[in-house]
Amino acid sequence: MAILECKGLTKKYGKKEALRQIDLQVEPGRIVGLLGPNGSGKSTLLKICTGLLTPTKGAAHIDGRKPDSKTKAIVSYLPEVPYLNDWMKVSDIVAFFRDFYSDFNLTKALDMLRNLSIENQVLKTLSKGTKEKVQLVLVMAREAKLYLLDEPIGGVDPAARDYILNTIIRNYNPEASVVLSTHLITDIEQVLDDVIFLKEGEIVLDCPVDELRESKGMSVDAYFREVFKC
């Protein structure tokens, strides 16, 4: 059974349609790139899958269920906005995750924080990029069935970007799936199994990366530039 399935998913903000009739399936064990320019509906799609947004029409199912407290226990979501309580220390937020998520791997989290040289400071005193890293560490330290990562590498430096991508690959559990949205395709192309191109709220492409390279004879990045040429 697909770990994530969307059927006829439509989301309107007032009159503006952010997503139009989205049908997609993500099978277990796949790393899927959700690619599209700004405003194409990537974040909206991920937010519906986490239950943060209510679809106007259609539904998203995680492991066969509509988003609820049970699906939230198996989904690890990284939003594009900073969501940490500024007054907390890094150790407080780690304890918070350990308290609420039974799949949180404390050793893995502490290792990653050490590798990224993040000290146990109050979150308020950390730079924007460091806060993003903390969020990513927390999300990746969970042993979830589905990772939904919204722009996970957007705001961090190239060295940290490599570390993060390696973490995603290293974390790779044959059962788990990763859906990551980004427009920085070159950096992530090598880790992807499948790609979904979103354009103005509609899916224009949904296929395995190898198939795309073979049929189009070009890289994902090159094809993206062709599809989304301004």
Next chain:
Amino acid sequence: MLTKLMKYEFKATSRVFLPLLAALILLSIVNRLLNAIGQTTPMAIGTAATVALIVCIIVLTLVMSIQRFRQNFLSNEGYLMMTLPVSTDSLILSKLFVSVIWILANMLSLVVAVMIMISYEYTFREALQILQRLGSLIAENPGYFTAYTLEIILLIILCLSSGILLLYLCLSLSMLVNKRRGLFAFAAFFVISSALQIAAAFANSIAAALGVTGYLRNLRLELWNPYSISQLFILISIAAQAFVCLLFYFSTRFMLKNKLNLQ
């Protein structure tokens, strides 16, 4: 999960309230000492500072009830809180319980602070006399006293809860619009509270028409009599407040469960 959520809610709120309450108690002790020494100018300053602090605590209690719900659930922090594997009930109740507990704690601290400031010999004597009189009243009818006290406490808790839940409902209703959510919540507050008052007036006139009011006038106002008007009034108030609480609670729950729209 509710206790875990409450633990973090206490952590987040106590760092604001505890220093304020500690300052209030400290200030009231200083005031009392200044008073004992008889220094007029520092005493006036001390009293003004205490009054300012009391106003600050009262305003902050209200603001915190609104802010904690709005910021923690409906703003950026909502991306963390609303994706936790916990039920919507636990989320709402954790905020509500902690809010009610803080209001009660703040009220109690204000009483303690005032008592410290007015702790003169004669106030002690008078207080003792009142307590003695109260003691003999209780001794007359301990069963009713307990019932009465419990009813009053329940009523206070329900009144506080309905107020807080109304705030939560208005904030969650604001998710129905995409722009000017604050303004919408504000308008919702006025519409709902006015509607409630109209409903209460309507219920009143129905009661009058049915002759209930006349019946009530004939009941005597006695503290310990279970059939007295005061008893009836408390029980009706409890029922009405409980109904309003449930109405606001389930509406808020519906909004967070089915209409969540974090922007």
